[in-house]
Amino acid sequence: GNSVTQMEGPVTLSEEAFLTINCTYTATGYPSLFWYVQYPGEGLQLLLKATKADDKGSNKGFEATYRKETTSFHLEKGSVQVSDSAVYFCALISNFGNEKLTFGTGTRLTIIP
Amino acid sequence: EPEVTQTPSHQVTQMGQEVILRCVPISNHLYFYWYRQILGQKVEFLVSFYNNEISEKSEIFDDQFSVERPDGSNFTLKIRSTKLEDSAMYFCASSVGQVASYNEQFFGPGTRLTVL
Numbered sequence: 001g002n003s004v005t006q007m008e009g010p011v012t013l014s015e016e017a018f019l020t021i022n023c024t025y026t027a028t029g030y031p032s033l034f035w036y037v038q039y040p041g042e043g044l045q046l047l048l049k050a051t052k053a054d055d056k057g058s059n060k061g062f063e064a065t066y067r068k069e070t071t072s073f074h075l076e077k078g079s080v081q082v083s084d085s086a087v088y089f090c091a092l093i094s095n096f097g098n099e100k101l102t103f104g105t106g107t108r109l110t111i112i113p
Numbered sequence: 114e115p116e117v118t119q120t121p122s123h124q125v126t127q128m129g130q131e132v133i134l135r136c137v138p139i140s141n142h143l144y145f146y147w148y149r150q151i152l153g154q155k156v157e158f159l160v161s162f163y164n165n166e167i168s169e170k171s172e173i174f175d176d177q178f179s180v181e182r183p184d185g186s187n188f189t190l191k192i193r194s195t196k197l198e199d200s201a202m203y204f205c206a207s208s209v210g211q212v213a214s215y216n217e218q219f220f221g222p223g224t225r226l227t228v229l
Binding site for chain 1: 146158169204219
């Protein structure tokens with residue numbers, strides 16, 4: 001079956017540090033890959049996505065590249081801000097007719113000034 | 114900006130009691146979903162709903178669970194007889210269309226269910 005494994009948290013960084021949150025997946029076929037973010041008291045919001053191999057999703061300074069050879073979709077940001085403090089979820093959809101998202105456990109990120 | 118809303122934000126109930134979790138999806142959306150996250154575990158799919166019927170459900174979604182769209186705006190998840198292991202955060206989501214590559218699923222803030 002499908003599964004997503006992401007970096008255990010929590011992660012604490014200083015402002016302007018470089019961020020990487022690792023995500024690897026197992027899926028049949030060619031899944032679409034997503035990063036969702038949950039800010040305190042809010043719902044999960046789509047941060048970025050990639051629908052085929054070598055695609056790069058980007059939004060708000062975050063990037064992730066769909067790497068089929070390593071089955072990975074690591075989230076990166078060059079310089080984090082306090083406002084990036086949130087929980088980040090990696091997810092996939094297998095694109096075989098069902099539209100349910102398969103999520104990782106989430107990584108709590110805290111940025112300190 | 115339109116958003117998915119969920120009520121209540123926190124529900125505490127006794128084991129064996131029935132609970133109804135409520136969601137108001139975005140108004141022009143046609144596909145509706147429930148997910149849950151047990152503390153420290155993954156967000157798990159429960160059920161998807163379209164055209165007034167369940168389109169897919171997971172093995173978690175047994176006979177104790179049901180979903181309903183009782184009117185044009187609400188989407189509810191009912192747990193008939195709650196168990197301790199039903200304690201979790203429950204997320205509702207909706208989307209305009211089915212193909213998730215092109216139709217983002219918008220999530221509500223969640224309802225935290227605590228079963229005592």
